[in-house]
Amino acid sequence: MTNCPPGTAHKLPSAHVSARCFLAGKIIGGREARPHSFPYMAFLLIQSLEGLGVCGGFLVREDFVLTAGHCLGSSINVTLGAHNIQRRERTQQHITVLRAIRHPDYNHENFRNDIMLLQLRSRARRSGSVKPVALPQGSKKLQPGASCTVAGWGRVSQSRGTNVLQEVQLRVQVDQKCSNHFQFYDSQTQICVGNPRERKSAFRGDSGGPLVCNNVAQGIVSYGSINGSPPAVFTRIQSFMPWIKRTMRCLAP
Numbered sequence: 001m002t003n004c005p006p007g008t009a010h011k012l013p014s015a016h017v018s019a020r021c022f023l024a025g026k027i028i029g030g031r032e033a034r035p036h037s038f039p040y041m042a043f044l045l046i047q048s049l050e051g052l053g054v055c056g057g058f059l060v061r062e063d064f065v066l067t068a069g070h071c072l073g074s075s076i077n078v079t080l081g082a083h084n085i086q087r088r089e090r091t092q093q094h095i096t097v098l099r100a101i102r103h104p105d106y107n108h109e110n111f112r113n114d115i116m117l118l119q120l121r122s123r124a125r126r127s128g129s130v131k132p133v134a135l136p137q138g139s140k141k142l143q144p145g146a147s148c149t150v151a152g153w154g155r156v157s158q159s160r161g162t163n164v165l166q167e168v169q170l171r172v173q174v175d176q177k178c179s180n181h182f183q184f185y186d187s188q189t190q191i192c193v194g195n196p197r198e199r200k201s202a203f204r205g206d207s208g209g210p211l212v213c214n215n216v217a218q219g220i221v222s223y224g225s226i227n228g229s230p231p232a233v234f235t236r237i238q239s240f241m242p243w244i245k246r247t248m249r250c251l252a253p
Helices: 175-179 237-250
Strands: 008-011 041-048 051-061 064-067 075-080 093-102 116-120 147-153 165-171 190-193 210-213 216-223 232-236
Touching: 041 064, 051 147, 051 216, 051 237, 064 216, 064 237, 075 116, 116 237, 147 216, 175 190, 190 216, 216 237, 232 237
Parallel strands: none
Antiparallel strands: 008 093, 041 051, 041 075, 051 064, 064 116, 075 093, 093 116, 147 165, 147 210, 190 232, 210 216, 216 232
16 A cells, blocks of 8 residues: 555455345435446445444446445445345345545544545456446536436335335535535535425435436435435535545555
8 A cells, every 4th residue: 555645544354244134224205216227336234333334335446436434334345236135136246345445534523525435355247237337537517407316225214115226316406505504515525416395315324325417426425414305415526536546546456
């Protein structure tokens, strides 16, 4: 790891934990996704001091998954190619995380710089159900009004869960809608997403999943209001592209 860019690198043990009987939680106002129509989606099962938790993530190279910084644990197991996380589908690939690299300026109190790279212990095999998603190129900023998709597993209301991948279409909002709601919103490194007049949002256990606009991952589910009402705050991937590229280059096999 000589000459690597700054980042809190956590080398994780290879212990495997079963993904059965746990719910990621929740896409609100969405619908079941067509099976394997989001081949970059990753389901993360996280072991921490508090017990088992779940997050979303997404494959950005055969050996790297991108997720939220607050999804760190002592061990992380990644499932790729899944539609129903309670079933052993033939399309699924289960890979443990070798190293978790959280952004060096991540702040757990206000969720600033909420981004983390996961280096997989072995490379994912590309297939119709497993392939990376594109990341932003250039400096053109995502504009308010853009229609994007968020996907995740888990609860679809306060009382109802599901184990199949859900998707929801959300619109990017003007920054003021989030700065009015959230004290620490930062328009340079975060995106405001979800029309307050629509009961559609990503929430809690969807953390770490991607906001995909025109087939490019532009955001990462970070945080929202306690009751899940929109808008919600996403990490702006474009702002972190230099760090992402340097880190992946440095840790190349």
